[in-house]
Amino acid sequence: MSRESACLTCGACCAFYRVSFYWGEATGAPGGIVPSELTENFHPHLLCMQGTNQAKPRCVALEGEIGQQVGCRIYENRPSPCREFVAGDEGENAYCNKARANYGLAPLIPIKEVA
Ligand code: SF4
Numbered sequence: 001m002s003r004e005s006a007c008l009t010c011g012a013c014c015a016f017y018r019v020s021f022y023w024g025e026a027t028g029a030p031g032g033i034v035p036s037e038l039t040e041n042f043h044p045h046l047l048c049m050q051g052t053n054q055a056k057p058r059c060v061a062l063e064g065e066i067g068q069q070v071g072c073r074i075y076e077n078r079p080s081p082c083r084e085f086v087a088g089d090e091g092e093n094a095y096c097n098k099a100r101a102n103y104g105l106a107p108l109i110p111i112k113e114v115a
């Protein structure tokens with residue numbers, strides 16, 4: 001999720017994928033920024049955002065209603081998978097549209113292709 005583009009009225013990826021990342025990104029490690037209290041152990045070297053490692057995922061940090069209005073309450077401190085996940089109107093990312101489709105949201109097309 002980003003703060004630009006369609007993400008503010010979407011949030012689908014935050015409630016579709018497991019969000020896992022190296023444990024050193026969390027505040028329990030020196031220099032970590034992702035709040036450890038919102039993470040859980042996933043693998044000896046990985047954490048995941050709470051709520052994303054379950055049959056019907058929804059990240060604990062996701063606020064709002066998917067497809068309406070959403071926000072990430074740890075946006076400035078979100079983990080690397082969230083920073084690297086490009087919205088479908090910002091670049092090629094089939095995983096964005098796969099998550100959107102799961103919630104009945106229309107696919108996004110990179111803006112450069114529309115122009
Ligand atoms: S699924 Fe795509 S548009 Fe929706 S929040 Fe995630 S990156 Fe943004």
Ligand code: SF4
Pocket residue numbers: 001013014019049059060061062063071072073074075078079082
């Ligand atoms: S940390 Fe924020 S951007 Fe990442 S999955 Fe959770 S709500 Fe989405």
